[in-house]
Amino acid sequence: DTGVSQNPRHKITKRGQNVTFRCDPISEHNRLYWYRQTLGQGPEFLTYFQNEAQLEKSRLLSDRFSAERPKGSFSTLEIQRTEQGDSAMYLCASRPGGGKNTEAFFGQGTRLTVV
């Protein structure tokens, strides 16, 4: 297993455009998370899936943001009508079921720059 994979690694887009990011978790992990991280700050929780069900969404996830995880496998995060404030690193993490002590594995992130 190669770990959590995120694509693309970098994305530059013009303000107002839509962008979509993809996350491929570790195959046996049923839990998947999206986080947003700005430079020099800690990751901020966006949303959480258990299998295909989206169980939690942060208030940070405005109506311009949508996330899916069809069939409980890969996940996509779409940002519509991007704004300069959306510029950040978007991190995906996955972990297996079980207790809260299980480790979350992170991808390398997608760095979004809105110009």
Added chain:
Amino acid sequence: AQTVTQSQPEMSVQEAETVTLSCTYDTSESNYYLFWYKQPPSRQMILVIRQEAYKQQNATENRFSVNFQKAAKSFSLKISDSQLGDTAMYFCAIYNAGNMLTFGGGTRLMVKP
């Protein structure tokens, strides 16, 4: 809501020396789990060490150990025999009942030769 606070934005240590990174947290849960994650300049986050709140014994992983003070809601990370490869951002984190991992703002650690 759970919060995690790291009061040291930046720290530096000489190679082979020991450094301690501070973390305090707030939670209403009685059973929870605490983590320290490392994020090297390449940006991929990796787990350093974890602590289960119901265990009184402090966790250790090779050169990394924690000082867990449950009553004070404190969870510091000690790195012994610091190495150049320890240079990274370090994040303290806690799991809540909703399976959401909440992070602190991070401490940037620089290990100097």
